Amino acid sequence: MSGGARGALIDLRPFRASGAFTRMWIGSTLAGLGGQLTIVTVMLHVFELTASTFAVSMVAVAGLIPMILSGLYGGMLADAFDRRTVALIAAIITFVSTLLLAVLTWGQLETIWWLYALSMINSAANSVGMATRTAIVPRLIPRDLLAAASALNGITIGVMVMVGPALAGILVALTGYGWTYTIDVVLMLAMFLGLWTLPALRPEGEIVRPGLESLVDGWRFLKRAANIRMQYLVDIVAMTFGQPLALFPALGAVLLGGGAVTTGALTAAVAAGTFLSSLFSGRIVRYRWHGRGIERAVQAYGAAILLFGVVLLIAAWSPEADEAHANIALIVAASAALALSGAADNISSIYRNTMMQASVPDAIRGRLQGIFIIVVAGGPRLGALYAGTLATFTVLWFPPLLGGLLVIALVGVLVRLTPSFRAYDAEDPVP
Incomplete structure (x- = not known):
């Protein structure tokens, strides 16, 4: 090799x-x-x-x-x-x-x-x-x-x-x-x-006993930590507007066809992208500008979701599919787009986790991880609400198409409002 x-x-x-x-x-x-x-x-x-x-x-x-x-x-x-x-x-x-x-x-x-x-x-x-x-x-x-x-x-x-x-x-x-x-x-x-x-x-450092004072202390730190706060916001945007998981069962039933098998394939495609991007992450982990890395990875995620929406739009104009008649070519294309989204999300996660672990003082790191769990848990559920509600009133391909565009645009605007985020250097970590 x-x-x-x-x-x-x-x-x-x-x-x-x-x-x-x-x-x-x-x-x-x-x-x-x-x-x-x-x-x-x-x-x-x-x-x-x-x-x-x-x-x-x-x-x-x-x-x-x-x-x-x-x-x-x-x-x-x-x-x-x-x-x-x-x-x-x-x-x-x-x-x-x-x-x-x-x-x-x-x-x-x-x-x-x-x-x-x-x-x-x-x-x-x-x-x-x-x-x-x-x-x-x-x-x-x-x-x-x-x-x-x-x-x-x-x-x-x-x-x-x-x-x-x-x-x-x-x-x-x-x-x-x-x-x-x-x-x-x-x-x-x-x-x-x-x-x-x-x-x-x-x-290590000053210990605050669990309770309201400890929680408030964590929020005060987050208020001062512009870079950590920005990565939370960027992740919420990506998961709210670019999380199409709630659409998968309907896609298998009426748009791509194949039923539960298609639903499973689409879900596995995201995980495959995550796995492969980690497997070939040697150069990714050496990139020192983690703020820029998060911005680009999340915008790439938005582009992948946009591509997924385009595939669904093509499916809407293709011969009708159902649980017994799957559109194999478009299922493969949709899975490829979702694998790209899983890879981009994982690259963003690598930089976000590293920023959190390297820049946050040890004495407060647990509380910031706890807050991050809320972001990670809440974002996809907001995404399910966005995708499910919008698809109910429009069509199945519209939420990912619009959502991908919104992720690209909103992340670009947010990051430019915080110059320190784009300048974040892993060799000199500042929260």
Whole structure:
């Protein structure tokens, strides 16, 4: 392999630099894959118990508020106590709730209310764990390897989203719900290996006890941190106007055809773009102007969503498709556009995560990660509202077509209102 080709591949130096980071990454990846198994299995389980699509959708809704509240509180805990301990407690809660799912199912004692309640507990504990583990990373590896570590996180997300849902469907079909939950319990054990072997990680700097004062202190810092604030705004714009996930079931039914298979293919295409962009991120992580990188990546994301809308517009003028008659050529084109969007979003995420971890002081990093969870969780749901509502009153191709244009334009305007963001230098990080 040529030196140029090697330089384009993912940077694995974080693994060589820190055994603790490597173990935590492996544990997070395996546990995250198991978590995806459980999320999809719970949805299938609820549908079997109720035969209601609405009941299935409420699984996600029920977990949203606990995820947001626990993300905020988890960030405060991560800034006040030993982060290893906080992450371990969150992992224990997730493990016990998943184990209880398996036990109830094996005993044929499960009910829809148990499934809802345990899903909420899982969602809350995962938010605390996510905010804490992300705040831990800068303590384990040098600052110049943070971007490479974020790219490795893209590999984790890609594997989780590509493999998890499909594997859940196969396991439920072949083995049933009990075995699928049990497999997640086994995969969760890897998380304990990664966390148990960490050193003690008390926050550095002034510690503020969890509570209103701690939350206000975090908001005050964010008010002063123009670059961090701007990356939040840019991400909200991208996810609000450029998130077409809510359209996928309808596209499979009436516009592209192919039914649920098309819906799954479109979803997997986004994850494939995420995975591949991380796999070939060697040069991406060496780019030092992260503000410009975020701007360009998010505008590329908008362009990909615009292209997706154009494909749907062509589909609207093509022969009619339905669940039994798929337009294969346009499904491939739509999947390619979505893969580009997944790649662009992941590149933006690499720079955003690195900016957060490198420029935010250790004593407040957990709270900022907690706020970021709200942005990450809330943006796609606003996107579902935008796409679903606009498609209801217009046509299916219009939300991504308009949304892609809005993302490109609004991000360009926002970034130019904050010159320091475009000038952000990873070698001299300023929040």
